[in-house]
Amino acid sequence: MDKTYFDREEAAARTSPFGIFVNQAGYKPQDKKTAVMPFPCDRFDVVNEKGEIVFSGNTRHFGVDAQSGDDVYTADFSALDTDGRYRINADGKTSAIFEIGENVNQPVLKSITKALYFLRCGTELCEKHAGDYRHAECHTAEAVLWDDNSVSLDVKGGWHDAGDYGRYVTAGVCALSHILNAYLMFPQLEKLVLDIPESGNGVPDILNECRVELEWILKMQRSDGGVYHKATTKLHAPFIMPEDDKAQMYVFPVSSMAVADTAAICALAARIYSFDKEFSERLTKAAFLSYGWLEKNPEFIGFRNPEGCNTGPYGERDDISNRFWAAIEMYALTGYEKYHDDMKRYLREGVCLTALGYGDVGGFGVLSYLRCENRDKQIAAEFEDAFISRAEELAKVSDNCGYGASMVENDYHWGSNMELLKYGMTFAIADYITGSKKYIGYAKKQADYLLGVNAMGISYVTGTGEYRCNYPHLRPAHADGIEESIPGMVSGGPNRFPGDPDAKILIPEGTLPMKCFADDVGCYSLNEITIYWNSPAVFLFGYLCE
Secondary structure (H helix, E strand, C coil): CCHHHCCCCCCCCCCCCCCEECCCCCECCCCCCEEEECCCCCEEEEEECCCCEEEEEECEEEEECCCCCCEEEEEECCCCCCCEEEEEEECCEEECCEEECCCCHHHHHHHHHHHHHHCECCCCECHHHHHHHCECCCCCCCEEECCCCCCEECCCCCECCECCCCEEHHHHHHHHHHHHHHHHHCHHHHHCCCCCCCCCCCCCHHHHHHHHHHHHHHHCECCCCCEECEEECCCCCCCCCHHHCCCCCEECCECHHHHHHHHHHHHHHHHHCCCCHHHHHHHHHHHHHHHHHHHHCCCCCCCCCCCCCCCCCCCCCCCHHHHHHHHHHHHHHHCCHHHHHHHHHHHHHCCCCCCCCCCCCHHHHHHHHHHCCCCCHHHHHHHHHHHHHHHHHHHHHHHCCCCCCCCCHHHCCCCHHHHHHHHHHHHHHHHHHHCCCCCHHHHHHHHHHHCCCCCCCCECECCCCCCECCCCECHHHHHCCCCCCCCCCECCCCCCCCCCHHHHHHCCCCCCHHHCCCCCCCCHHHHECEHHHHHHHHHHHHHHCC
């Protein structure tokens, strides 16, 4: 980042006012409930809002946690199952307020899902639905092709991808896949009320919001089925409101990853939106068109930023997992054996069956294949075993972490909270496959970490918890002049390789991975937000709300 964005000598350091770390949203009565103390103590008390002790217990010494360096003690208060609001006290230290109640996860789910509405591009956010975070319509002027400025295109719409105002096909498809798969797996999401402009039209609000991004992706498809990789300005905008970003928008060349991902998501969405015949048919046509382009263009066409552009590249090493996923979705849509044969061919080339990110999408294909009525039982069993085995591996990592996170040192990179949330998804998927609740405790531990049971003692979701992220690297959240951040945004989280000037000021060399974080707007390598960090959180909390 250009340091001129922020007129200050150095970034501000913030530390938790609480010494005991809990899930600041709270716990269901039946949940395993564990607080973490990074200091020696023998006893703890749980107090209610009146300050009355309602539960006491002995702590357990976990030992030194490798990713934080903390000597960890844990307090298990699972036996407390009475609805209410509480704090934990021990040795003169206290926790943030938390709640016990059956519905503690619903406000989090609503907040992280509605956050996508606040990222809408090309439209006004009105006071009725956005409140203080309203703004005028933005980025409505026509874009031009990067390679031929004489060609203009209408690509307004969709979601702003991250802290910037760019829009990227593969990132958007990843977010849609997280959410649409969650919608199919967890009925709770059908009833989610988001208070967005389309609410009350008889369509689940979550599908109304996803349609915003789907409509934009359809605009990025060429008539031959090719799909442009991204729509951005040449350079990231300064910290201004979206309607004030008047720089020329460009549409960048086709990538085979964008084409395959578009074929996949359109085939998946065509089935989900079957209640809307016209829209479903448009999606089906788009899926066939892009898959046809893939057949005519078997070579990998990647993407790198051209000279003069500094917006997100979203490059990948190959497109095998993308084509694998597209083949499965086409098979699920049509039942045609040719797509099944394609899927098996890509499978032989090597696909990570549990990958759930934008850079490797094999797990999305697996989820759809396991729902196919005409699936091959042997292949399906292989796919199921992959997720169950992965869940077992991650459970062991969680057991060896003082804070319960299923992350090893290498996971603490840019966007580490996405790794955490994908691991939460893996536990949820393993339970979905087995029909059991074997892994729900591990899934809950990932949510606990996200919302405060971590070495920083911070909730990584804006608007949730007493001590929470409030200064994300998000242009409108800084430019709107409102002290309280737009709610529901998932921060990227700790990064053991701080990659921006402010982070390098704030994170001393040698800091252990879980503590490489600062809640500061300048720290884009630590505290940015993106649609595909919110979307796995939607999946995880959709599962926890069931």
